[in-house]
Amino acid sequence: xxxxxxxxxxxxxxxxxxxxxxxxxxxxxxxxxxxxxxxxxxxxxxxxxxxxxxxxxxxxxxxxxxxxxxxxxxxxxxxxxxxxxxxxxxxxxxxxxxxxxxxxxxxxxxxxxxxxxxxxxxxxxxxxxxxxxxxxxxxxxxxxxxxxxxxxxxxxxxxxxxxxxxxxxxxxxxxxxxxxxxxxxxxxxxxxxxxxxxxxxxxxxxxxxxxxxxxxxxxxxxxxxxxxxxxxxxxxxxxxxxxxxxxxxxxxxxxxxxxxxxxxxxxxxxxxxxxxxxxxxxxxxxxxxxxxxxxxxxxxxxxxxxxxxxxxxxx
Amino acid sequence: xxxxxxxxxxxxxxxxxxxxxxxxxxxxxxxxxxxxxxxxxxxxxxxxxxxxxxxxxxxxxxxxxxxxxxxxxxxxxxxxxxxxxxxxxxxxxxxxxxxxxxxxxxxxxxxxxxxxxxxxxxxxxxxxxxxxxxxxxxxxxxxxxxxxxxxxxxxxxxxxxxxxxxxxxxxxxxxxxxxxxxxxxxxxxxxxxxxxxxxxxxxxxxxxxxxxxxxxxxxxxxxxxxxxxxxxxxxxxxxxxxxxxxxxxxxxxxxxxxxxxxxxxxxxxxxxxxxxxxxxxxxxxxxxxxxxxxxxxxxxxxxxxxxxxxxxxxx
Numbered sequence: 035x036x037x038x039x040x041x042x043x044x045x046x047x048x049x050x051x052x053x054x055x056x057x058x059x060x061x062x063x064x065x066x067x068x069x070x071x072x073x074x075x076x077x078x079x080x081x082x083x084x085x086x087x088x089x090x091x092x093x094x095x096x097x098x099x100x101x102x103x104x105x106x107x108x109x110x111x112x113x114x115x116x117x118x119x120x121x122x123x124x125x126x127x128x129x130x131x132x133x134x135x136x137x138x139x140x141x142x143x144x145x146x147x148x149x150x151x152x153x154x155x156x157x158x159x160x161x162x163x164x165x166x167x168x169x170x171x172x173x174x175x176x177x178x179x180x181x182x183x184x185x186x187x188x189x190x191x192x193x194x195x196x197x198x199x200x201x202x203x204x205x206x207x208x209x210x211x212x213x214x215x216x217x218x219x220x221x222x223x224x225x226x227x228x229x230x231x232x233x234x235x236x237x238x239x240x241x242x243x244x245x246x247x248x249x250x251x252x253x254x255x256x257x258x259x260x261x262x263x264x265x266x267x268x269x270x271x272x273x274x275x276x277x278x279x280x281x282x283x284x285x286x287x288x289x290x291x292x293x294x295x296x297x298x299x300x301x302x303x304x305x306x307x308x309x310x311x312x313x314x315x316x317x318x319x320x321x322x323x324x325x326x327x328x329x330x331x332x333x334x335x336x337x338x339x340x341x342x343x344x345x346x347x348x349x
Numbered sequence: 350x351x352x353x354x355x356x357x358x359x360x361x362x363x364x365x366x367x368x369x370x371x372x373x374x375x376x377x378x379x380x381x382x383x384x385x386x387x388x389x390x391x392x393x394x395x396x397x398x399x400x401x402x403x404x405x406x407x408x409x410x411x412x413x414x415x416x417x418x419x420x421x422x423x424x425x426x427x428x429x430x431x432x433x434x435x436x437x438x439x440x441x442x443x444x445x446x447x448x449x450x451x452x453x454x455x456x457x458x459x460x461x462x463x464x465x466x467x468x469x470x471x472x473x474x475x476x477x478x479x480x481x482x483x484x485x486x487x488x489x490x491x492x493x494x495x496x497x498x499x500x501x502x503x504x505x506x507x508x509x510x511x512x513x514x515x516x517x518x519x520x521x522x523x524x525x526x527x528x529x530x531x532x533x534x535x536x537x538x539x540x541x542x543x544x545x546x547x548x549x550x551x552x553x554x555x556x557x558x559x560x561x562x563x564x565x566x567x568x569x570x571x572x573x574x575x576x577x578x579x580x581x582x583x584x585x586x587x588x589x590x591x592x593x594x595x596x597x598x599x600x601x602x603x604x605x606x607x608x609x610x611x612x613x614x615x616x617x618x619x620x621x622x623x624x625x626x627x628x629x630x631x632x633x634x635x636x637x638x639x640x641x642x643x644x645x646x647x648x649x650x651x652x653x654x655x656x657x658x659x660x661x662x663x664x
Contacts (some may be wrong), residue, residue, distance in 0.1 A: 222637045
């Protein structure tokens with residue numbers, strides 16, 4: 035079997051959107067997208083239609099995560115098929131609009147790629163978020179980005195969990211990529227976070243341009259962190275939080291957590307240890323927006339994904 | 350002249366309040382105050398009435414800075430004397446209530462001391478905020494706290510500016526002390542910030558108990574940073590921000606800034622230099638809540654304040 039037979043031929047990616055402000059208080063993505071709406075020279079690529087877009091403008095105006103409900107959980111079949119009646123939640127209306135503009139989700143009319151730019155208060159550094167372990171285009175793209183970013187790290191979070199996966203804004207595209215950079219407080223623009231995000235987008239668009247030009251990308255492997263479990267803060271019988279993320283865990287996103295390691299510190303000074311049987315890699319540690327989701331951190335396991343060689347299908 | 354003649358005799362401090370949640374998304378103060386409301390053992394001191402109090406409960410519930418307007422700017426004579434009519438802004442109503450409970454501001458009935466617990470997204474560490482350079486009780490108290498905290502730093506910000514001073518929640522007390530600890534993102538509780546705040550409160554209450562017991566505190570000097578000027582972000586003609594805090598300034602609260610040092614980085618990569626004639630000490634650098642106040646940082650100058658010896662007046 036010649037190496038040629040192992041090359042997967044994929045459709046060209048012609049239409050790409052870059053979303054900022056899916057959460058209205060995550061400033062780096064919002065600022066980049068607004069900048070590119072004013073002047074797109076930096077994101078123009080040969081033969082590509084690239085659309086920078088503010089996905090939740092009312093939340094951006096208020097500098098709050100959302101108006102009525104989290105837009106990044108709103109792209110469910112129920113919401114997208116809801117009739118256009120008065121009194122729909124703002125983000126449900128908006129999800130339907132975005133689905134009309136960039137989808138419909140799951141159809142051949144959908145945009146090829148959507149990058150959705152997010153910031154986190156967690157110390158996650160640069161993180162690409164994928165929703166499928168079998169999307170060769172995305173796997174090759176994140177492999178390209180990781181190589182281009184070296185020696186700086188760019189982690190890959192794989193949110194392919196049967197229960198914990200959620201209906202993201204970017205999910206209307208054929209290939210959806212979340213970009214999460216932190217730490218950055220809500221409502222703050224930090225130059226280091228802004229510049230990291232900008233660099234990743236540059237490499238991502240370069241990859242798409244190269245792919246479209248016919249370049250073949252050889253087989254590769256990608257080191258990913260697969261979502262496993264959400265861990266809540268300890269609470270009393272009234273549901274109030276009774277402990278904080280332990281100082282030994284705070285800011286240690288992506289570092290191994292073993293059975294017996296400290297995870298929480300109660301307000302009265304008691305340490306709570308991790309009781310899971312296996313080593314996990316926590317992430318989204320102490321993210322501001324996840325208090326309301328009852329989530330102190332997410333555990334992940336490390337996994338190596340293999341991707342076929344790819345090139346553009348000529349048809 | 351004997352040393353006794355230089356001792357200022359001050360009124361005993363019998364009633365002390367500890368406010369959390371003047372800003373509803375500053376979690377360390379809110380969590381401490383809620384904890385002390387449930388169990389006050391830790392803050393009890395001989396002969397002292399100590400009242401932990403959530404000052405903006407509706408903002409705390411929403412985890413937002415305020416509902417209608419910033420409570421920590423609302424204690425103006427106009428607001429406090431506004432008639433109790435329908436349709437008052439929530440924080441104006443609340444200011445009037447707090448003034449009735451802990452004031453009236455400027456009267457002999459007012460609480461002796463109010464500590465107001467705040468968090469900042471800026472890298473300010475532990476900061477005590479005073480509003481008067483001549484309040485001997487407060488100067489001696491912050492001197493005591495600074496000594497007790499050593500070798501850890503506790504900075505003192507003196508907000509005694511003719512224009513930039515504002516009408517704080519704590520200003521209803523005879524002696525008002527702001528406590529600002531960071532960095533901590535809005536909506537996040539960090540154990541290190543929480544514990545620092547708790548330690549400072551312990552020392553502050555110890556000081557008051559000692560003072561009330563008749564201990565004389567010798568003359569002292571206090572190194573303070575006096576508020577000078579608010580610096581806005583660079584903006585375009587539409588009022589939109591065009592630059593970020595420069596990476597060389599970001600997180601460098603309290604460090605000297607000299608003419609010619611970088612302060613901003615424009616989105617197109619140009620560095621903007623500091624043009625002031627004198628060395629200043631910036632603080633509240635890139636604080637999330639100050640974007641709406643058009644404030645990228647505040648400059649301060651360093652000053653040494655001298656305080657007389659004090660002891661309790663026996664009358």
